[in-house]
Structures are given as structure tokens and as C-alpha cells.
Amino acid sequence: MAIPTETVYGLAADAENPTAVLKIFAAKGRPSFHPLIVHIASAEALPQWAASVPENARRLAERFWPGPLTMILPRSERVPGVVTGDLPTVGLRVPAHPLAQALLQDFGGGLAAPSANRFGRVSPTTAQHVREELGDRVDLILDGGPCQVGLESTIVDLSGDTPVLLRPGAITPEQLAEVLPNLALDANASGTHCSGRLESHYAPQASVQIVLQDELDERIAAAQGPVAVLSNREPTSSAAFHWLPMPDDPIRYAQLLYSRLRELDERQIPLALVVLPAEAGIGLAIADRVRKAAAPRPSTHAG
Ligand code: TXA
Numbered sequence: 001m002a003i004p005t006e007t008v009y010g011l012a013a014d015a016e017n018p019t020a021v022l023k024i025f026a027a028k029g030r031p032s033f034h035p036l037i038v039h040i041a042s043a044e045a046l047p048q049w050a051a052s053v054p055e056n057a058r059r060l061a062e063r064f065w066p067g068p069l070t071m072i073l074p075r076s077e078r079v080p081g082v083v084t085g086d087l088p089t090v091g092l093r094v095p096a097h098p099l100a101q102a103l104l105q106d107f108g109g110g111l112a113a114p115s116a117n118r119f120g121r122v123s124p125t126t127a128q129h130v131r132e133e134l135g136d137r138v139d140l141i142l143d144g145g146p147c148q149v150g151l152e153s154t155i156v157d158l159s160g161d162t163p164v165l166l167r168p169g170a171i172t173p174e175q176l177a178e179v180l181p182n183l184a185l186d187a188n189a190s191g192t193h194c195s196g197r198l199e200s201h202y203a204p205q206a207s208v209q210i211v212l213q214d215e216l217d218e219r220i221a222a223a224q225g226p227v228a229v230l231s232n233r234e235p236t237s238s239a240a241f242h243w244l245p246m247p248d249d250p251i252r253y254a255q256l257l258y259s260r261l262r263e264l265d266e267r268q269i270p271l272a273l274v275v276l277p278a279e280a281g282i283g284l285a286i287a288d289r290v291r292k293a294a295a296p297r298p299s300t301h302a303g
């Protein structure tokens, strides 16, 4: 079943039912060693799913849950190995979306859920996107409207001595530092057990290039075929281009980004030039996702 969350739509199954969890990997075409996040109803359930709950995890939960933050903690016996690719840790999150909340509270257990897209592709931010991604591989889609955040959750690894930011998101490093003064940025950005950290990811069919606003005219003129421009300011170029306007406000930019990347493919535009907002706050997460969309594609998810 696909469910809305405030970040992106997830493809959910009972975390304690290994058969159901395996169906998630099959539907996504995702390698089974890639660990899933377990979604729970509230921070009160944390000790049931984590083998130990350090003080900084409690404080993060109090401050940011329900919300777009995932914590990596040692996993308890309640979490089957199939959920975590046999890692000794588990990702846990309390989503804020009212439908996800209602479902989790009714259900009482944990829902293992990755983003509801095929492996390597752009995460869905509407129910319609899920249908386009997964078609009849998903039996039921709960339509909770467009996702408010539009980018995947911030991930913090609390399982080691020093907390590490594994994936930037709407909860910014500045906000995290209020609770975690010793937060480290991920030193091993190419680690492959975290799918959000593979080089090419979140990618549309179109090739994506990051450019500065000042370079646009030149780059449009140099393009071989149809070209789209994602920017908050319309280029002045006299050559033809498709302008896909982006909001000035980085929070709204994040909300719209994945729909825009999908639009490229719907309109069969092979190349997109993307101007990023400032790399501060949520701008860090935007830059991270666009870089992954722009990264060289391995043949397995090229084209
Ligand atoms: O916003 C989100 O986080 C969305 C919604 C549905 O909650 N979910 C999501 O899941 O983005 P997914 O599976 O697409 O990305 C989760 C990331 C993956 O990169 C995975 O490798 C990493 O979290 N992850 C999960 N458990 C982990 C663990 N125990 N250790 C390290 N990384 C982990």
C-alpha cells in the first residue's frame, strides 16, 4: 500500500511481516540489502524498535517529531533483519502527515516504507506520481494530496559515538546543531548501503546539469536539442527553451522540484539546466538531490 507522508509518498508494509516487506523490494526493483525506514506513531514507541535510546535521540524526537527526521539507532529484536538488510541498526521516523498518523495509530505497529518510486528514480510527491511509477505493482494508494515538504527526510545516524548527518532534508543542520552541537557531516558520501547516497539517484530520464543564472544564455545556445530551464528568473536567450519557473522561496522550490523533474520526462525534454537556490538551510538538501539527479548514470538505471 502506498501512503502519503509530509516528505514524499512511501510504499508501506507491516515491518514485522517479512513476506510483506519482501514485496516492497520486488515492487521497487530495489536491491534487498538497502535498508528501509520504519515509521512509527509516536516517540513513545521508540524503545520498542530501538535496542537503546540515547539522550540525544530523545531530545531530537521531542523537538522534531512528528516530522521529516529519520534517526538511525541500534535495532531491537522487534525489527526483522529483512527490513534493515541485516544491519544492526534501523532507521526510525514519526511522520507528521495526518493520514499517515491516523493509519499508524490505528495499526499500532511499525510500517517499513521506502519512497514509492522505482529504484534510482525521482520520489513521488503526489498519488498520481505513485501510480505512474508503480502502476499495478501497488494495490492501494492513499491519496493525501501533494506532499508539503517534497524532499525525503533528513537522516541522522545516532548509532556511533558522534552523530552523523547522512542525508540533508527539511530539518536543517543549523536546526539539528541546537540539539546536537557535535553533529558531523557525512565523510563517506559514496557509501552504498544508503541508497540516497549512491552517486546517481533521484534521477529523471532527462539529463540534468547544474548551471549559474549568468551562464544560461550561453548554455541554451549550445544545447543540441530541446532544452528546459529550471530557474526563478526567465533567461533572456533568443534561442528556444522551455522555462519551468521555480519559486524564489527555497521551501517552495523544494515542494515543486520533483514534479518539475517529472515534467521533463512527460514533455520528453532530454536536457534540463537547473539553477540552484542558495546552499543554506533547505537549500543544502535541494543541491544534494539535484547533484544526484545530475550524476553520471550507471547503465542499470540509465535511459
Ligand atoms: O522521507 C523519507 O524518508 C521517505 C518517507 C517515505 O518516509 N522515505 C525514504 O525512504 O526516503 P528511502 O528508503 O527511499 O530512503 C531511506 C534512506 C536510504 O538511503 C537508506 O539506505 C537509508 O535511509 N537507511 C535506512 N536505514 C538505514 C540504516 N539502518 N543505516 C543507514 N542508512 C539507512
Ligand code: MG
Pocket: 114, 115, 123, 195
Ligand atoms: Mg528512495
